[in-house]
Amino acid sequence: NAGVMQNPRHLVRRRGQEARLRCSPMKGHSHVYWYRQLPEEGLKFMVYLQKENIIDESGMPKERFSAEFPKEGPSILRIQQVVRGDSAAYFCASSPEGLSYNEQFFGPGTRLTVL
Amino acid sequence: DAKTTQPPSMDCAEGRAANLPCNHSTISGNEYVYWYRQIHSQGPQYIIHGLKNNETNEMASLIITEDRKSSTLILPHATLRDTAVYYCIVRAMDSSYKLIFGSGTRLLVRP
Numbered sequence: 001n002a003g004v005m006q007n008p009r010h011l012v013r014r015r016g017q018e019a020r021l022r023c024s025p026m027k028g029h030s031h032v033y034w035y036r037q038l039p040e041e042g043l044k045f046m047v048y049l050q051k052e053n054i055i056d057e058s059g060m061p062k063e064r065f066s067a068e069f070p071k072e073g074p075s076i077l078r079i080q081q082v083v084r085g086d087s088a089a090y091f092c093a094s095s096p097e098g099l100s101y102n103e104q105f106f107g108p109g110t111r112l113t114v115l
Numbered sequence: 116d117a118k119t120t121q122p123p124s125m126d127c128a129e130g131r132a133a134n135l136p137c138n139h140s141t142i143s144g145n146e147y148v149y150w151y152r153q154i155h156s157q158g159p160q161y162i163i164h165g166l167k168n169n170e171t172n173e174m175a176s177l178i179i180t181e182d183r184k185s186s187t188l189i190l191p192h193a194t195l196r197d198t199a200v201y202y203c204i205v206r207a208m209d210s211s212y213k214l215i216f217g218s219g220t221r222l223l224v225r226p
Contacts (some may be wrong), residue, residue: 035216042202044216045213048212048213093214095212104214106158
C-alpha cells in the first residue's frame with residue numbers, strides 16, 4: 001500500500017508565477033490536509049478537504065491560495081502570483097473515513113523556492 | 116486544543132533510552148496526547164497516542180501521569196536514526212482534526 005505521494009518534491013518559481021502542488025492520499029483515504037512549514041518553524045495547518053468539499057480552510061492565507069480535492073485525481077494546492085515569503089515546505093496528510101482523531105499519514109512534502 | 120510545553124533540545128547516547136517530556140497542564144478530559152516526529156527534510160511520522168493509560172507499540176512507550184497534566188515518550192533503545200524533532204500534540208477526540216505543532220524537542224542521538 002503506497003503511502004501519501006506528493007509531487008513535485010522540489011519546485012522553483014519566480015515571483016509572480018503560479019505554483020501547483022499535488023497530493024495523492026493513501027489508498028482508501030478520503031480526507032486530505034495541507035500544512036505549511038516555514039524555515040526553522042513547526043508545521044502550520046492550512047486546509048482540510050474531503051472529496052469535492054472544503055471542510056476547513058481557516059489556515060489558508062486569504063488571497064492567492066486555493067485548494068481542491070476533486071472526485072477523481074489528486075488534491076491540488078494552488079498558489080497564484082507567488083512571493084518570496086511563500087518559500088516553504090508544504091506537506092499533505094491523509095486519513096481514512098471515520099472518527100476525526102484517526103492518525104494522519106504525511107507525505108514527503110514539496111519544497112517551494114521562490115526566486 | 117490544549118497547549119503543550121517541551122524542552123527545545125535533548126541528547127542521549129546510542130543504545131540508551133531516550134525520555135522526552137511534555138507538559139500539557141490544561142488538557143481536557145476528551146483530549147488525547149499524540150506524538151509525532153520529523154526526521155530532517157521528511158514529513159512528520161506518527162509515533163503513538165493515548166488518553167490516560169500507558170501505551171506501547173513497536174516504536175515507543177507513552178507514559179501519562181495520573182492527573183494527565185504531563186507525559187513522557189520513551190524510546191527504549193535509541194539509534195542514530197531516531198535523531199529528529201519530536202512533537203507532543205494534544206487533540207480533542209471527536210472535534211479536532213487539526214494537528215497543532217509546537218516547536219517540539221530536537222533529539223540528538225550520539226554515537
